[in-house]
Every structure is written in C-alpha cells, then in structure tokens.
Amino acid sequence: MRTSYCGTLRAADAGREVSVCGWVARRREHGEHLAFLDVRDHTGVVQCVVARADAARPEHVVKVSGTVRLRPEGTANPSLSTGEVELADCKLEVLNAAEPPPFVLDGHAEVDEAVRLKYRYVDLRSARMQRNLRLRASVNSALRRAMERLGFVEIETPLLWTPTPEGAREFVVPSRLQHGSFYALPQSPQIAKQLSMVGGVDRYYQIARCLRDEDLRADRQFEFTQLDLEASFVGETDVRAFVTEAVKEAAEAVTGQRPPEFDQMTWAEAIARYGSDKPDLRFGMEITDVSGVLRASELKALRAASVKAIVHPGGASTGRARLDSLVERAKALGAAGLVWMRVVPGDGPGALEVDSPVGKYLSHGERSGVLAACGAAAGDLVLLVAGEHRRSCEVLGQLRLDLARPAVGTGGLRFAWIVDFPLFDGVDELGRPQAAHHPFTMPNPEDLELLETDPLAVRALSYDLVLNGWELGSGSIRIHRADVQRRVFSALGMGDDEVEARFGFLLGAFRYGAPPHGGFAFGIDRLVALLAGEENIREVIAFPKTQSGADPMTGAPGPLGARQLAELGIKIVG
Ligand code: ASP
Numbered sequence: 129m130r131t132s133y134c135g136t137l138r139a140a141d142a143g144r145e146v147s148v149c150g151w152v153a154r155r156r157e158h159g160e161h162l163a164f165l166d167v168r169d170h171t172g173v174v175q176c177v178v179a180r181a182d183a184a185r186p187e188h189v190v191k192v193s194g195t196v197r198l199r200p201e202g203t204a205n206p207s208l209s210t211g212e213v214e215l216a217d218c219k220l221e222v223l224n225a226a227e228p229p230p231f232v233l234d235g236h237a238e239v240d241e242a243v244r245l246k247y248r249y250v251d252l253r254s255a256r257m258q259r260n261l262r263l264r265a266s267v268n269s270a271l272r273r274a275m276e277r278l279g280f281v282e283i284e285t286p287l288l289w290t291p292t293p294e295g296a297r298e299f300v301v302p303s304r305l306q307h308g309s310f311y312a313l314p315q316s317p318q319i320a321k322q323l324s325m326v327g328g329v330d331r332y333y334q335i336a337r338c339l340r341d342e343d344l345r346a347d348r349q350f351e352f353t354q355l356d357l358e359a360s361f362v363g364e365t366d367v368r369a370f371v372t373e374a375v376k377e378a379a380e381a382v383t384g385q386r387p388p389e390f391d392q393m394t395w396a397e398a399i400a401r402y403g404s405d406k407p408d409l410r411f412g413m414e415i416t417d418v419s420g421v422l423r424a425s426e427l428k429a430l431r432a433a434s435v436k437a438i439v440h441p442g443g444a445s446t447g448r449a450r451l452d453s454l455v456e457r458a459k460a461l462g463a464a465g466l467v468w469m470r471v472v473p474g475d476g477p478g479a480l481e482v483d484s485p486v487g488k489y490l491s492h493g494e495r496s497g498v499l500a501a502c503g504a505a506a507g508d509l510v511l512l513v514a515g516e517h518r519r520s521c522e523v524l525g526q527l528r529l530d531l532a533r534p535a536v537g538t539g540g541l542r543f544a545w546i547v548d549f550p551l552f553d554g555v556d557e558l559g560r561p562q563a564a565h566h567p568f569t570m571p572n573p574e575d576l577e578l579l580e581t582d583p584l585a586v587r588a589l590s591y592d593l594v595l596n597g598w599e600l601g602s603g604s605i606r607i608h609r610a611d612v613q614r615r616v617f618s619a620l621g622m623g624d625d626e627v628e629a630r631f632g633f634l635l636g637a638f639r640y641g642a643p644p645h646g647g648f649a650f651g652i653d654r655l656v657a658l659l660a661g662e663e664n665i666r667e668v669i670a671f672p673k674t675q676s677g678a679d680p681m682t683g684a685p686g687p688l689g690a691r692q693l694a695e696l697g698i699k700i701v702g
Contacts, residue, residue, distance in 0.1 A: 129191060135172020137196055139212045146215065147193040148174060149223070151253060152184045153233065165220070167192055168233075170258045173208065175199075176215040187226035187233075187250070194218035241666070246680040248671055260668045263382055264656045268335055270381035271355050271652070274374040280333040280357060285320035287313055287337075293629050297341040299350070307697030313339040316649060318566060319634055321358040322606055325645040326637045333357040335652065344675050349653070349665060354601065358647030364589055364605055368545055371593060371603070371648045375655070379541060382659045390593075391544040398546050399518055403436075403525015405546055408597025410539035413438050413528045415521055418512070421497035427489045429465065432514035437502045438524045440531050443509025444470040444483075454527060458513060463523040467512040469495075471504045480506055533597065537661025544594045548572075551588040552619070560621030565590050567616055569604040570646075576612075583619045593650055595658055601650025608645060610638040 132146045150169035157163050163181035166173045167190060176192045184190055194215035205211035230247045231239040233254050244251040251257060272282070291300055291312035298312040314320070316338045324332045336356040342348065355374060359367065372390055380386045391409060398407050401414045418437045422430045440446075446454075451468050458466035467486050474481035481487075482495050490498075504510050511527060513520040551571050552561035561583045563569065571579060572587040579586055590604035607613045613635060617627045627635070653665040666672040673679050693700065 133171040134167050134169045134174040135209050137174050137210050137213050137215075139198060141196040142198050142213060144196045145193070146196055147191060148176075148215070149191045150189070151226075152186050152188045152190055155181055155184060155186065164214075165190070165192065165218075168253070170262075172210060172255070174210045174213070174215060175205075176218045176220075178218045178220050181220060183222050184220060185226065185228070187229045188222050189224040189226065191221040191223055192218050193221075242674065242680055245666075245672070245674060248681050252670065256667070260656070260660050260662065261670060263660050264652070264668050266381045267378045267652065267656050267659065270378040271335065271374050274377040275333040275355075275357065275370075278331070278370055278373060280331040280359075280370075281329060283321075283324055283329060283332050283334060285314065285317040285324075285334060285336070289314045289320070293626075299339045299341050302696045302698055304696055315340050316354065317356055318568065318649075319631075321356060321647060322568065322634070322642075322645065323637055325358055325360045325608075326640065326642045329358075329360075331357075331359045332647075336649075344673070344677055349669065349672055350677055352665070353652040354649040355652055356647070356649040358645060360643040360645045362605075362644075362646055364547070364591060364646065367603055367605075367646045367648055368591060371601075371650065372543075372545075375543065375593070375600075375650070378655065379659060383541075387541050387543060391542070392547060393544065394548040395546055395550065396548065398544075399521050399525075403521035403523070403528065404597070405549070405592065406594045406597055406599045407525075407544060407546075408529065408533055409542040409544055410534050410596055411532055413440065413532055415524050415528075416502040418498050418501045421494055421501055422490075422514075425490065425494060427486060430467070430486075430490075430512070430514050434517040434520050435512060435514040436517075436520040436524050437498065437510055437512045438528050439502050439504045440509040440511065441505075442507055443531070444472065444507045446470070446509050454511070454530075457530065458511075458523050458527065461523045461526055462519055463513045464515055465513075466523075466527075467514075469498070469504075469510040469512070471499060471506055471508045471510060473506045480504070482510070529597065536596075536658065536663045539596070541658070542596055546592045546594055547590075549588050549590045549592070550584065551575075551586040551590075551616075552583050554584075558621070561619055563620060564588065565602055565604055567620055568606045568613070569616075570607050571612070571616065579615050579619050589646070591648075593648075595655070598654055598658060600654055601648060603646065603648025605644070605646035608638065608642040610635045613638065 130147045130149045132148055134148045134150050148167055150167045153166040153168040153173050155163055155165050161179055163178055165176045165178050165181055165184055167176055176194060192215060195217050196213050197216045199212060199214050229250055230243060235255055288301060288311035291298055291310055296315060298315060300310040300312050303309040317334060317336050321332050334356045336354050337351055338354055339351045357370060376387055395405055398405050403415055416437045419435045422435050425431050455466045469482040469484035472481050472483050480499050502510060513523050549564050551564060551569060553564035555561055570589045572589055575586040588604060592602045593600045607616060653668060656668040657665045660668055662668055
C-alpha cells in the first residue's frame with residue numbers, strides 16, 4: 129500500500145512521488161482550503177499538505193500519496209527527522225475512521241498509567257513505546273545470536289509443570305481430566321533445564337517466560353522473561369563468560385558500544401564496601417571501617433565492634449531537618465542510631481574540624497582519625513553507624529543510595545559480578561537455614577563439612593550479575609550428586625518424605641548419570657528497562673499488568689462461567 133515509511137523521508141528525496149500510511153497525529157488548518165496533516169507510523173511523522181482534509185481527524189488511519197518537496201525557506205523543523213521536507217499535492221484516503229483518542233499521543237502530556245494500560249493499543253503507537261518494543265526485540269535477537277554462536281541449543285520447556293507441594297506461591301492451572309489435580313506454571317525452568325543436562329543436551333538456552341505469584345513492584349511482574357541457560361562440564365568462570373558475552377552483545381546492539389569489562393567482587397566485599405549484594409557502582413561513597421580509631425572512645429555507643437562511615441561530598445551544608453530525617457531513616461532501617469559530622473575548616477592551614485552533636489565527646493585524635501580514615505574534606509558530611517558489621521553496612525549502603533544515587537539512564541552502564549555468595553541467608557522463624565538462591569546450588573567443596581555443623585558459614589558456587597544497582601540475575605554450579613543434594617535438603621530442614629514428594633523425580637534422574645553442570649538466568653525486562661533508561665519494567669513490556677496484578681484492557685483476572693467450573697470440578701466458596 130505504501131512506498132515509504134513516514135519518518136524516513138529526507139531532503140534527498142525531494143521530487144519523489146511517494147505514498148505513506150499511518151495515523152493522523154495532528155491537523156492544522158491553513159486558510160480555508162488547505163491543511164497540514166502530520167501522519168505518523170512507527171518510524172516518525174511527516175507533514176503532508178492536503179486540500180480538503182476535513183475527513184481526517186486525529187488517529188484516523190490514512191494513506192497519503194504526494195510529492196516530496198523541501199519546506200519553504202525558514203519553515204524547516206529541526207526537532208523532526210523529516211523536518212526539512214513535506215508531502216505536497218497530496219491525495220488523501222481515509223482507510224478507517226477513529227473516535228477521538230482517550231489521550232493525546234504527543235509525548236508531552238502526563239497520562240495516568242491506568243488509562244494508558246486500558247487503551248494499550250493506542251498507547252503503543254507513541255514514539256516511546258515503539259522505541260522500547262523495538263529495543264527489546266533487538267536485545268532478544270542479540271542474545272539469541274550470542275547464545276547460538278556459543279553453541280547453545282534453544283529448547284522449550286513445559287509451561288504446564290508439576291506443583292511443588294508446600295513450595296513458594298505458584299500460579300496453578302486446574303486439570304479438566306483429573307479433577308482435584310493441578311499443574312503449576314513454572315517460576316523458572318530450573319529443574320527442567322537441569323534434567324536436559326542429564327539428557328545430554330550439553331548447552332541449553334531459552335528466552336523463557338517465568339511466572340511468580342508474588343507482590344508486584346516497579347521491577348517485578350507476575351510474568352517476566354529471562355534469558356535462561358545451562359551448560360554441562362563447566363565451571364563458574366565458564367558460565368560467567370557465556371553470560372558476559374551475551375549481555376555485552378545485547379548492550380552493544382542497543383548502544384552501539386561494547387560495554388567495558390565487568391567488575392567482579394565477592395559477596396563479602398560488596399557488603400563491606402557498599403552495604404548491598406547489588407552495589408550501584410556508578411558512584412563512590414564507599415563504606416569505610418573506622419572501628420580502629422574509636423576503640424577507646426569515651427562514647428560507649430562508638431566502642432562497638434564495628435563502626436562504619438560514609439562521606440557525602442559537599443554534604444556539610446545539609447540542614448538540621450534533613451539530618452534529623454536521616455537519623456530517623458537509619459533507625460527505621462535497623463540501626464541503633466546515626467552520628468553525623470559536618471566537616472569544617474579547622475585552625476591552621478589544612479586543618480579540619482567537625483560540627484557534630486558528639487564532637488565534644490571525641491578526642492581531637494579521634495575526630496581527625498575518623499576524617500583521615502574515610503578521606504573526608506572540608507565541606508563534606510560524614511555519617512557513622514555503630515553495631516553489628518552487616519547491619520551497619522546495610523544501613524549506610526541504603527543511605528548512600530538515598531543521598532547520591534544517579535537517576536536511571538544516567539552514569540553509564542556499570543555491570544558487576546558478585547561471587548562467593550553464602551549458601552544460606554539467615555534462618556526462618558523455626559531456625560531453619562534459608563537457601564540464598566535455591567536448593568540446587570552447589571556448596572563450595574571446601575566448606576562441605578560445615579553443612580551439618582555451621583551451615584551459615586558455607587559458601588556457595590553461585591554468582592549474581594548486577595547492573596547499576598539492580599540485580600539482573602543469578603546462577604550457580606549445581607549439585608549433580610544425589611547424596612550432596614540430600615544433605616542440602618536436610619540442612620534446609622526438609623524431611624525424607626517431603627524431599628521425596630517435592631523432588632523425588634530430580635533425585636531419580638541423578639541416579640542415571642548426571643553430568644556436572646551449572647547455569648544462569650537473568651531478567652530481560654530489567655536489562656531492557658535499564659538500556660532504555662526506563663525506571664519501570666512496565667514501560668518495556670507490551671501488555672503488562674498493573675501494580676495490583678490486573679489488566680485494565682481485558683479485565684483479567686475474571687470469573688469463569690458455571691459450565692467451565694463444572695467441567696473443571698471447581699466450586700467457588702466464600
Ligand atoms: N533459576 C534461577 C532463577 O530463576 C536462576 C538460575 O539459577 O539459573 O532465579
């Protein structure tokens with residue numbers, strides 16, 4: 129129907145007879161018999177000079193044929209890719225009429241998200257959504273390219289999977305043929321991909337939809353997409369190299385530049401330096417341990433085992449009300465308190481002093497010792513938290529983000545591998561260790577003997593990939609021996625019957641020749657959002673759900689009719 133896309137016409141096309149198709153973005157009358165129509169498709173808009181444009185209203189679907197010509201002197205629009213030209217002597221055909229749109233698509237108006245989602249098919253016409261969807265498609269295709277180059281085979285794993293008795297919250301699908309039985313939609317293809325390794329696949333990947341019935345947040349939807357991969361006869365560094373290659377290829381496809389080498393640090397180092405296992409490396413303000421300086425302090429609170437500090441450059445001008453709110457924030461995060469010190473010039477050249485509620489309780493040596501240890505300069509604000517190591521680091525890590533985190537889309541792309549996670553992360557209310565990743569993660573062989581005696585000290589062969597403070601994904605070398613797997617299940621507090629009911633088929637597979645294997649999965653929605661400079665993953669998903677899990681467009685979730693319920697053997701109670 130057309131010869132050209134709207135947004136592609138340029139001065140060099142002047143004189144060409146072309147046809148474009150799309151939606152009317154704007155109509156401006158010019159005298160009685162002439163109008164300018166901006167016609168839009170996914171490539172942009174082009175101005176068309178049309179006689180008798182009355183029939184063309186905003187969002188009408190049109191075909192316009194005309195001659196490309198340079199716009200008259202002084203009327204070019206530099207903010208438009210087609211701003212030097214227009215279509216003249218146009219023939220206008222209305223292919224379909226449209227009612228007035230529910231909102232204007234000029235990219236300027238703030239439109240309520242619920243309204244955007246209700247009319248998503250209109251919203252998708254916006255330049256922003258077109259850009260984001262196409263960016264996402266190029267990320268997917270780059271990931272596929274990289275995985276295939278690395279010898280990975282795309283395998284589709286089932287959507288109808290087995291429910292995990294008493295496991296995490298899953299979406300379930302009732303069976304029509306076996307009333308009272310249910311499938312579960314996969315939270316991840318984790319077990320299926322491990323079984324494919326037992327099946328000799330060697331290198332598996334999938335752009336996999338995963339479903340988790342968890343509370344929604346800005347970076348979470350009920351269903352999300354992962355690049356999921358698994359490989360046999362590999363170690364940690366192999367898996368990280370595969371993922372690095374795929375992510376670099378995707379980032380390069382979008383930005384045109386290959387990202388720099390990824391940072392790498394241990395989990396313990398990430399906690400100590402940034403107070404987080406997903407550190408945002410786009411800015412400094414690292415945590416310093418100043419315990420040594422304050423060991424003999426007159427202030428009991430600061431003689432704690434662990435005193436940590438961060439320096440907010442230029443923060444000395446922070447007002448009292450803001451400082452009070454920082455103290456409250458620190459307490460809400462679990463600190464006993466927060467000590468602040470504004471750094472001011474002291475007597476004599478280069479000397480520093482502090483303006484702080486605790487200043488008079490600290491000796492001169494302690495005050496200058498703290499400033500020297502954390503490298504503070506006049507005009508800075510120093511924040512101190514005393515207490516248990518991890519808690520103090522995490523509180524300051526959060527304040528660091530509150531005070532200085534760059535906006536999404538700024539500060540470049542800082543990827544980091546976090547390695548050597550603990551196998552377990554704390555204990556539940558019954559005192560049972562909780563898996564830091566999932567129960568299939570291989571314990572570090574050096575720590576195997578601690579599994580029964582000091583489980584919280586066991587390190588895992590696991591690793592996370594972090595980008596600008598977002599966890600992109602995680603992976604590990606897996607357990608491939610039934611005896612080790614049973615020990616980990618038992619450390620997690622699972623009895624033999626429970627293990628059999630939930631994971632009997634996996635342990636069964638381990639009896640028939642399971643190769644050593646490991647893998648990874650990362651969230652494509654998150655990666656695409658960060659590459660697109662979007663704060664919310666809903667902006668990079670064609671048809672997302674709202675924060676409450678609803679779809680305002682289709683009305684999902686919705687009720688089932690009586691016949692369907694009967695067929696499924698389901699009775700609604702309450
Ligand atoms: N299955 C894990 C997840 O979805 C990732 C992995 O370990 O491969 O988080």
